[in-house]
Amino acid sequence: MKKIALLLFLLNVTFLFAQKDISGVVKDNSGSALPGVNIIEKGTNxxxxxxxxxxxxxxxxxxATLVFSYVGFSKLEKQATSTRIDVVLSEEGGQALDEIVVTGTRTAPRSNTTTALPIDVISAKDLASTGQASFDKALQYKIPSFNTVQTPVNDATSLLDPYEIRNLGPSRTLILINGKRKNMSSLLYTQTSPGRGETGADISAIPQDAIERVEILRDGASAQYGSDAIAGVMNIILKKSTNGGSATLRTGITGKGDGEMIGISINNGSTVGDKGFVNYTVDFSKVQLANRPGILSAQDESDYWGVPLATTQAFLAKKPDGGNVNGSPxxxxxxxxxxxxxxxxxxxxxxxxxAYVYKKVNSFANYRAPYWRTVESMPYLASLYGNGTPAxxxxxxxxxxGDLNDYNATLGYKNVTNGWNTDASVTIGGNKQIYTVTNSQNRSYTDTNGNGKQDDFITEPFIYARDPKVYTGQTTFRPGGTSFNHLVGNIDISKVLTDKVSIGFGTEFRTENFEVIAGDKQSYDGMGADSFQGNDPANSGKFNRYNLGAYLDIAVDFTEDFLVNGTVRHEDYSDFGAANVWKLSSRYKFADDKFTLRGSLSTGFRAPSLHQIYTEKSQSTFSGGAIAVTGIISNVSTAARSLGVPKLTAEKSNNLTLGFGFKPTKNFNFTLDYYNIKVKDxxxxxxxxxxxxxxxxxxxxxxAGLDFVAGYRNIMLGTGKLALNLSGNYTLVNERVGSVKNPASVTALPGNQTVFNATQDALMFTSRPKFKYIFGGDYEIGKFNFSLNNTVFGPTKFKNADYSDPGLSxxxxxxxVTDLGINFNATKSLSLALNVNNIFNVIPKYKITSDGSASANAIVNNPALLHAQDMNITFDGRYNTMSYDGFHFSQLGTMFNLSLNYKF
Structure with a gap:
């Protein structure tokens, strides 16, 4: 703290320039006030x-010159010649190319017209118009290159869904809050779902009403921001409004009559004294279970488990859905x-x-049918889950x-002296998750009679082989959890040296701490708690590291049209070493700024997370149609060394982006960007x-792929105005390059074993949408606003491990998926919004296909054989939504959402 205080004192010992207060009001052409307009002193931050x-x-x-900008409106510059400046902004097209952004450069802020990088700017109004309940799902239906999907029956994954930009996993998109790094989650995705083996920030925890806008840089930015920015950067800008606020009451339900949601959010702000402001948001919500188990076939169950048909018929007569509870927790x-x-x-x-967020999530594992966990092999089950009789x-x-706590906070200091902009800040953040398993059992036992049977459980369940203590009838377990936190210090300095050259440089110091929290003995001993084994103390502990980084950024406007921006960065980690990366980007405008050419070339890196280095645990996984308890061993463990597993090193990337923007009129714009990202190791x-x-x-x-964004606004239709937008992402290439880098101990095994098999290859590459297009329209007339949004999800392919033939997929x-939104401004203060998401109740549909081989063709062309395969693919053929096998949007169907907003 003394060092920080000294730094702040030194930064304050500066020569003061005369300054003055400027105030005013910003409105649109109709005279309506515009909240959230960005006003920047030109050439500064x-x-x-x-x-x-x-x-x-x-x-x-x-x-000074003031620059006024807002999404969908023309940028306007005003000389500060008086103390009051009122402004009227004119509407522009779609995601306006001239929106001022602060993401993507460490020098002076630029507009989308003058930046050399592709940046999406999404306003609070855009997010709200989707009708989605959480921030991550709102982005899903606004940004084509952004994907997230709910993964049912995946244990801790139900706490936060994985997300990604450009199919590169959650670990390769850096999340910023007001330009400062947000903490990662403590959750490591270990199930068969997107992001397997990775972690990311919990963006679903961010309240939408606190967000002013979101800036998404669709380009590698490790040189500018450090690790985790290979795919891009998402900068979430919080609201700053001080006069008045709003309260929003929202409710919703699925077309099936479940998944009921109710929530209330309050956003407000005020001045603090004569020189300060504060804006705050409070959000409470509750979402009920949405269950999509499907109806089981007694014959299929009989064939699958190898039990008499009468057995499955008797069970399914009581529980037609097999007792499964899966879908949305x-x-x-x-x-x-x-x-x-x-x-x-x-x-x-x-x-x-x-920010502080608390979430509690209740989800379910697969139902243990009486012909799966049988009373014949475990007689005690009759007492544990019945009245003592087998029947x-x-x-x-x-x-x-799951109980999740997530927090982050930043305290910073800014100073402007002689045109030098100095920003010093300290950021903390953390995420902790504690798990509970109920209605379960531990199947470990001691065979004291020596007869190989579980007789001892009849009177004394849970006699542990490693502990003489007897646990009788325990059904609730505390498996432990995980925790992650970081402390980040930043100093960023920038200056517009001349009308052609600007410079930025800075440093970042970060410490990270990851903890695996041990569970109670009953949760991990022997086979552990059924469905979710606890963390063994031997595999638990606290782990930490630190790193120091520095960067230099120079931007040169050789002419008014030609810009070149270069950045270099050095990072040094305490646990695996250093990394050096660079980035070069450029932009050229011509034809009276109607055309803009832009491109970038860069190298990047991603440090292995502490989660990936130190995680060691037992877990339940599907294997051959059954659940098996398997293990993950720590990368730095003696077991890993004995297997010849090398220590993890940083991923390295080469990024290329080329694109252009076309804006022939003030109401129409179009951008197209090509990207090519190669990730090594x-x-x-x-x-x-x-x-x-x-x-x-x-x-x-x-x-590699293409991103495009097009918008056409201010189309007069009757007495109202229509705006159209079309955007999309098309994946040209998403594949593994070269052979798998197996450790020597694996290559020495018989049967061509590998650490990266066809199922994992499909999960990482082909199970992502080949393309995604969003076409929408907004029509404003009187007090009404109508929006219609169509999102096209391209095909995906998954290769399930349970297929009997490698040629099947x-x-x-x-x-x-079509979404409809209707907004009614009843009064100046009161508005009502109705959103019907997925109005045509579209559900992902799959089919089993052949790669053309004779053996695979024989199965696909034989209905009986094909049906047998369908029954054996991770339960999906029998249970509709048991796991993620490549479906690319929600399986919940139609959703109805109603919100009432009142402005104070």
Whole structure:
């Protein structure tokens, strides 16, 4: 703290320039106030946003120029010749090319017209128009290159769904809050789902009403921001409004009558003294279970388990859905966010933001049918889950409960002296998850009679082989959990040296701590708790590291049209070494700024996470149609060394982006960008080899594709105005490059075993949509606003491990999801919005296909053989939504959402 205080003192010992306060109101052509308009002192990072009434106040130097910008409106510059400047902004097309952004450069802010990089800007209004309940799902239906999907029956994955940009996994998109790094989650995805073997930030925890806008940089940015930015950067800008606020009551339900949601959110702000502001958001919500188990076939169950048909018929007569509870879990959440700041002097200020989120999620494992966990082999089940008689036992379904706490906070100081912009900040953040398993059992036993049977359980269940203590009838277990936190210090300095050259440089120091929290003995001893084994103390512990990074960024406007921007960065980690990366980008405008050519070439890196280095645990996985308990061994363990597993090193990338923008009129714009990303030494959670899995730099990959965005606004239709938008992402290449980098101990095994098999290859590459298009229209007339949005999800392909023939695959068809939104502004203060998402109740559909081989063709062309394969693919043929096998959007069908907003 003394060092920080000294730094702040030194930064304050500066020569002060005369400054003055400028205030005013920003409106649109109709006279309506525009909240959230960005106002920046040109050539600096000094900026504010308008409040809910369109009002603003900013302190600038004498003679300064103010730049006003807002998504969908023309940029406007005003000379600060008086203390009050009122502004009227004219509407522009779609995601306006001239929106001022702060993401993608470490020098002065630029507009989308003058930046050399592809950046999406999504306003709070855009997010709200989707009608989606969470921030990540709203982005799913606004950004074509962004994908996330709900993964049912995947244990802790139900706490936060994996997301990704450009099919590169959650670990390769860096999340920022007001330009500062947000903490990662403590959850490591270990199941067969997107992001397997990775972790990411919990963006679903961010309350939407706290967000002013989101800037998404679709380009590698490791040189500018450090690790985790191979695919791009998402910068979430929080609201700054101070006059008035709003309260929103929202409710919803699925077309099936379940998944009921209710929530309330309050956003408000005020000034603090004469020089400060604060804006805060409080959000409470509860979502009930949405269950999609399907109806089981008694004959299929009989064939699958090898039991008499009468047995399955008797069970399914009582539970036609097999007792399964899967789809969308019950979730309760409380979210708090605050954003504020205050002037210290005429050229310095402090700023801060903080957030805390609590989530509780209740989900379910697969139902243990009485012909799966049988009373004949475990007689005690009749007492544990019945009245003591065999006839009373009808199976059981373990539940999984997760308690998540996530927090982040930033305190910073800004100073402007002689045109030098200095920003010093400290950021903390953390995520902790504690798990509970109920309605379960531990199947370990001691055979004291020596007869190989579980007789001892009849009177004394749970006699542990490693502990003489007897646990009788225990059904609730505490498996432990995980925790992650970081501390980040940043110093960023920038200056516009001349009208052609600007410079930025800075440093970052970060410490990270990861903890595996041990479970109670009953949860891990022997076979552990059925469905989710606890963390053994031998595999638990606290792990940490630190790193120091520095960068230099120079931008040169050789002419008004020609820009070149270069960045270099050095990072040094305490646990695996250093990395050096660079980036070069350029932009050229011509034809009176109607055309813009842009491109970038860069190298990048991603440090292995502490989760990937130190995770060691037992887990339940599907194997050969049954659940097996397998293990993940730590990458730095003696077991890993004995298997010849090398220590993890950083992933390295080469990124190329080329694109252009076309804006022939003020109401129409179009951008097209090509990207090509090669990742070397990509870290994966390996396939099971002799019952063990581990992390290894196993593959190289290449991802290439096209992003396009088009918008046409202000189309007069009757007495209203229509706006159309079309955007899309098309994947040209997403594949492994070269052979798998198996450890020597694996290559020496018989049978061509590998740590990266066909199933993992499909999960990482072909199970992502080949393309995704979003076509929508907004029509404003009187007090009404109508929106219609169509999202086309391209085909995916998955190769399930349970197929009997390697030539078989699961292919999901191309589908279009249509969303309708109606907003009614009843009064100046009161508005009502109805959203019907997926109005045509479109559900992902798959078919089993052949690669053309004779053996695979024989199965596909034989209905009986094909049906048998369908029954054997990770339960999906029998249970509709048991796992992720390549489906690419929600399986819940139609959703109805209603919200009532009142402005104070």
């Amino acid at each position: 000094n900026g504010v946003s308008t409040d809910i009434d369109g009002a603003y106040k900013i302190k600038v130097k004498d003679g 019950e979730t309760a959440a409380a979210k708090f966010e605050v954003n504020g700041g205050s002037d210290l002097s005429e050229n310095s200020k402090i700023y801060y933001n903080a 009373s036992y009808v199976g059981y379904v373990p539940t999984f409960i 990509r870290i994966v959670l390996g396939n099971l080899v002799n019952g063990q899995a581990y992390f290894v730099n196993a593959i190289d990959s290449r991802t 699961t292919e999901f068809e191309t589908k279009m």
